Amino acid sequence: MAKSIVVVTPVFNDWESFGILARELSSMAERNNLALRIMAVDDGSSIPMDQPLSDIDHLSHVETIRLVCNLGHQRAIAIGLVEAHKLPDVDGVIVMDCDGEDRVEDIPRLLEEAHGNSDAVVVATRASRSEGMVFKIGYAIYKRLFMLLVGTRIDFGNFAFIPVQQLGSVVHSAGIWNHLAASICRSRLPIIRKPCPRGARYAGQSKMNFSSLLIHGLGAMSVYVDMVLVRVITAICIFVGVLIAAIFAVMVIKLTTGLAIPGWATNVIGLLAILLLQSFIFVFTSVFMLLNLRTIKTVIPAADGPHYIDAVHMLSVSEAQDE
Template sequence: MERLRLIVPVYNDWTSFNILLRELDEVAGTLPVRMLISAIDDGSTQYPEELSNVAQLRNLEAVEIIHLYSNVGHQRAIAIGLATVAEDDDFDAVLVMDADGEDSPQAIGRLLEMAGNRRDFCVVAQRRRRSENLTFRLSYVVYKCAFRLLTGRQIAFGNFSLFSRSYVRRLVRVSDLWNNLPAAVLRSRLPIQALPVDRARRYAGQSKMNLTSLVVHGFSSISVYAETIFVRLLFLTLVLASISGVSITIVLSLRLFFPRFATPGWATTVSFGMVILLVQVLSVTLSSILMLLNSRVQRLIVPLADYKCFVDYRQQILSPVKERFAVLEPTLQPLKERLA
C-alpha cells in the first residue's frame, strides 16, 4: 500500500477539521504511506479563515474539498465521497473518519497494521469506550439491541473504517450505502476485521448527533435489512394468528361446555379482543408486503451512478507533490539552461 485516501465529511465544523489536518500531518510523517485528504463539504454555510494555513502542512500528499450543492446528511456525504474517489486511480485504500476528532488519527497506524500486506481488506474500528453523556450511551445500547433483534446481525462499529480499493469500488455499487455505511458493509458480506478503538473527545464545538439524529441514524441502518425484517414480521404474524386462534377456541369451548365457570359477557369480550389484535397484525403485515414489493420496482439510488448530481465542484487546497513541482518547473528552466 502506497497511497491512502481519507474521506472526511464536514458540516460547519471547519475549526475541528483544521485541527484534524495538523494532527494528520504529524501522523503522516510516521507512516509508510502517502495520505491524500478529501473533505466532503456537506452544504456548509460557514467557512473560517483557518484553512488558509493548509500550505504549512509538510507530510500530507494533497488536500481537497468536495463541495456539495446542499446538505444531504452525514451518511450520504460519505457515500458521495466514496463514489467520487472510486473513479480515481490515485489510491490503494480508503479510510473513512469524522472531522471532529472523535476518530483519533493515532489509530490509523493500527488500522493499517491490521490490514497488513493483503490485497483486499476491510478493517473497522470497534468502539470500546465512548465519551458521550450517559443518555446518549444508553440510547446507543438500545439502538444496537434493536438492530440485533430486528435483523439478527450485530453491529458494533461506526464510520471509522479502512477499505481496499477493490472493496470501495464494490461498495459504491451497492444502493444500501446511500442509507448507512456500517449496515451496507454488513449487507455486502465483506470479510470484516475489527480493531478495538476508544472514541476520543471532540476538538471543538458540540456534537451534531443528538437523540433525534441517533433515531434517524438507527432507522436508516435498520432499513437496509427491510427484507429480513419483513420475514421476521411474517413469522410473528403467524405466531400471533396461531395464539389468537387457540385462544378463541379455548374461550368458545369454555363458554359452550363449562358455562357455570364463565362470567356473563367475558367470552365475547375476549374473542373480539383477540380478533381485533389479529386484524391489526394482519393489516401491518399486508402494508409491509405492499411497501416492500413497491420498493422493488422503484429505481434505487446507486452512489457511483448518481453522485455527480450532488457535487458542485472539487477544490484543491493542497496540490499533490508532483503538481507542485510542475508549477516550479518553468521557474527552474532558465537556471537549467545557464548550467547547461
C-alpha cells in the same frame, strides 16, 4: 514505495477541526511513510473555509468537494467514496470524522490489520466511550433492538479502512446512501474489527442530538428494511396463531364447561376477533410493502452521487504553504 491512501471526511461548518485534522494527518503520514491525500466533503456548509491550512507539507493533496445542499454526513461520505474510487493508483480509503473523535494515531493500526488481508474491510470498534450515561443506555437499547429486528449486530461506525479491491462494491451499494456501517455489514465483505478508543473533540460542540441519533439509527435499519419486514410479518403470523388458539379455547370452555359467566365469551371472542382482523390487515399491508420494495429503483451512489457535487477545489500542498 509509499502506500497511497485517501482520507474521506465529511465537514459541516467545522473547518477549525478540519485544519487540526489536516496537520495531524500530515505528521502521521511522515512518520509512517504514507502518500496521504485528503478528500473533505463540504456538506453544504454555511461557513466558508477562510483559514489557510498550515503544516501539511507531508500531504500529497487536499481536495474539498462542495455539495449543492446539506445531505447529511452519511451521504456526504458516500459521495466522497465515489470520488475516491475514480482516483488511479490508490491502495485504499480511510473514512473518518474530522472532529477528532476518530483518532489519527489509530490509522496505522487499521492499516496494520489490513496487511496480509487485502480483501478485508478493517473497522474501528469502540474500546471505550466518553458519552454520558443517557447516551450509553440509549445506545445499548438501540443495539439490542437492532439485533432483534435484523438478526445481526453493528458495533462500529464510520471509522474504517476500505481496500481499493472492495471500494467498487461499496460505492455500488445502495445502502451506503443511508448508513455506511450497516451497508458494509450487509455486503458480506470480510470484516476485521479493531478496538479503538474514542478521541476528544478538537474544537466546538457535537452537532449530534437525540433527533440526529434517532435518524442515524433508523438509517441503519433502512438498509435492512426487507429483513425487518420479514421478521415483523413472521412475528404477526405467530400472534395470529395465538389469537386463533385463544378463540378456540374460549369456545371450548363455553360449550363444554359450566365455568362461563353469561356474556363473557361473546365479549372475549369479539375482542380477539378485532385483534385478529387488525393482524391480518397488517400482514397483508407488510407483504405488499415488501413486494413494492423489490420494484422501486434505489439510489446507487456511484451513478447518482456526482449529481450532488457543486464544485471541487484542489488545494495543492505548495499552495497551502504559500497562503
